[in-house]
Amino acid sequence: MSTAVSGSTDVPFASAPPRRIVHRRTFGLGLLLAPGLLILTAGLLWPCLTMLQVSLQDRFPDPTGYTLDHYRAVLTDAYYLRIIGRTFLLAGVVTLLTAVLGFPVAWYLARSSSRRKHLIFLGIIAPLLVSIIVRTLGWTIILGNEGLVNAILRGLGVIDEPLKLMQGFWSVVLGMVHILLPFMILSVAAVVGKIDRSCLEAATVLGADPLRRFLKVALPLSVQGIASGSVIVFCLTVGAFVTPVMLGRGQVSVLAVTIHEQMVVLVDWPTGAAAAMILTSGTLVVLAAYGLFLRRHARR
CATH class of the missing domain: 1.20.5 (Single alpha-helices involved in coiled-coils or other helix-helix interfaces)
Structure with missing residues (x-):
């Protein structure tokens, strides 16, 4: 013993x-x-610290001192405030749409036993092999005045003059959703595939209908995938440059485009650097608030 x-x-x-x-x-x-x-x-x-230093200089190059006037100019000008609001609104709308559209596809990829899901998976990752510029050019061909949509509507006699499907906020949203949807699908599918089937079966045995089973079991267990996909999509949308330029045609200004104009066109590096730091800090604040929201949701 x-x-x-x-x-x-x-x-x-x-x-x-x-x-x-x-x-x-x-x-x-x-x-x-x-x-x-x-x-x-x-x-x-290191680039962020360098950009911060430039944004505080009174002029660039050959500064004579440091000032906050460039931040004050950006944060008090109605023009810049509209651009800041449009940038984060665009990121939020694109993130929401990719989550709504991508979740059913991710669920099918992770939970279905069909042989066709491999073809769907290839169809999802295939756009990632093509440049963003090429994909955006494809949308200009579809949505342009002489594009596919207007040609079909004219052929059917629905319209006489071409519709302005581009140069708008929603045309940029459409292009960004198409480009970033695979990131959301793959992020959600990686988490959905780990959900234990017994959890859903237990909810069914307890009398939960499909909607209640989704809201009370499937969705809470998929939060981590939705969160990771949302962070990726939001960050990529906030810093998007090519798609807003090509689909917005100068009518949809976002912070990335404004920063490029300030630094390259107007050669005003301190103001452009201040706008870049505001974009970076604003993104970090949104992500921190999103993280706190998810933590509180997880505790419930």
Whole structure:
């Protein structure tokens, strides 16, 4: 009896790794992480600090001092405020639409046993192999005055003059949803595929109808995938440049386009840098608020 007790008490101590092995593992993990962290620091932190410095200079190059006038000019001008609001509104609408449209597709990919889902998967990732410029050009061909949609409507006698389907907010939304929808689908599908089928079966046994089963079981268990996909889509939309320029045709100004105009066209680097820092800080604030919302939702 004593032998059994002593054996049972010796097992935890025998299975615990020595401190030397733990330190070696930690050191090895640090070596593996160091190159990636250095690249992130050099490619993200250093440019942000440089941009912050430029935004505080009274002029560029050859500054004579530092000032907050450029931030004040951007945050008090109605023109810039409309652009800031339009930028974040565009990102929010695109994120919402990709989540709504992408969730059913992601659910089908993750839960269906059909052989056709592999073809659908290929159809989802195929656009990622094509440049964003090429895909946006495709939408200009479809939505242009002499494009496919107007040609069909004219052929059917529905319209006499071409519709202005481009140069609008929703044309940019359409292009951005098409470009970023695969990111949302793949993010959600990765989480939906891990949902235990027994959870849904238990809800069915307890009398939950399909809608209640989705709202009370499937959707809460898919929040992590929706959250990760939303962050990716939101960040890519906030910084979008090519699609708003090509589909908006100068009528849908966003912060990325304004920053380019300030720095390249007007050669006003401090104001452009201030707008860039406002875009970066605003995005971080939105993501932090979104993270807090998800944490509170998870606690319930």
